[in-house]
Amino acid sequence: MTKLNLCVDIDGTITTPYYWLKDGNQYFNTNLKPEDVCEYEIHKVLNVSREEYLRFYDLLGEEIHAKAKLRSRARRILCKLAEYHNIHYVTAREKKMTEVTHWWIDKKKLPVDGIHILGSHYKVDKAKELRCDIFIEDRYENALEISKAGYKVLLIDCNYNRLPIPKEIVRVKDWDDIYNEIILYSDRKLKLDVA
Template sequence: MVKLNICIDIDGTITDPYYFLEKANLYFKTTITKEQVVDYRTSKVFNVTETDYIKFYEENKILLHSNQELRSDALEIISILYEYHNIHFVTARDKSLELLTHSYIYRNNLPCDSIHVIGTPHKGEVANNLKCDIFIEDSYDNALELSNLGFKVLLIDTNYNRHPLNNNITRVFDWYDIYYEVNKYAITKEAI
């Protein structure tokens, strides 16, 4: 089997995509449910200004990102993939969260070859430098941008990313789907 370079986003991809919901509901005195989170821009979901959402996030980002629950089967599948492929975590998180992010990855026993906290949603340059074969993402905009740059993207399904896909993006519904798609891609690449 061909050894792939797999880039994996963190928030909403390996973690529960609605990790912010409980704290944001308390902060904004709302009762938004997962089903209502149909936009990646959380300020729109909570019907608050971007400035108000940024204030909430800045006050709570350490707590939010320290205690996120992993998605079901993420650890198991990433551990299996790591035996055969290179795993690189690439997150748009602010650089101020770099130490916390490394700590979170190691505390949750997530195996990887590298961790990149880049402080921007534009992940193409890092993916290119890592010679990324497959990028696993939850953000629709990021998936489109990466796919338009020529990267194969697996978009893990959430309420906020259900929009039309192009040929370079495959929607997956859980980490077992991801495992299947990665293996299929590796076998196809080996045949070339």
């Protein structure tokens, strides 16, 4: 098996995608359900201004991230993948979320070769720096941008990213799908390296 550099987003990718919803509903006095989250930008989902959302995030962001739940089988699959591949978490979270992010990854006992907190959705330069083979992402726009830069992207299915995708991006429904795609990719790469 060829050793790969895997870049993995955090929110909505290894976490459940709607873990912020309960706190958002409570804070903004709404009653949204996961099926109502058909847009990535949370302030638009909540129907509040970006400034109102940012006040909410400043106040409760660390607490919300600290209690985020893992997607089903994410830890198990990441641990299996880490036996053969490098795992780099690449997140758009703000720099002020560095401590809670490291704490959460440690608490969840996730394998890690690097944690990269960018404070921006632009992830192409980090993918290049890490010599990324596969990028696992949930944000539609990120997936397009990363793919356009020449990287293989696995887009994990969420209510908010179900727009048409180019053939270079693979839509996956869960972490078992992610594992299977990575094994296929690794086997193909090994055959090309041997040839």
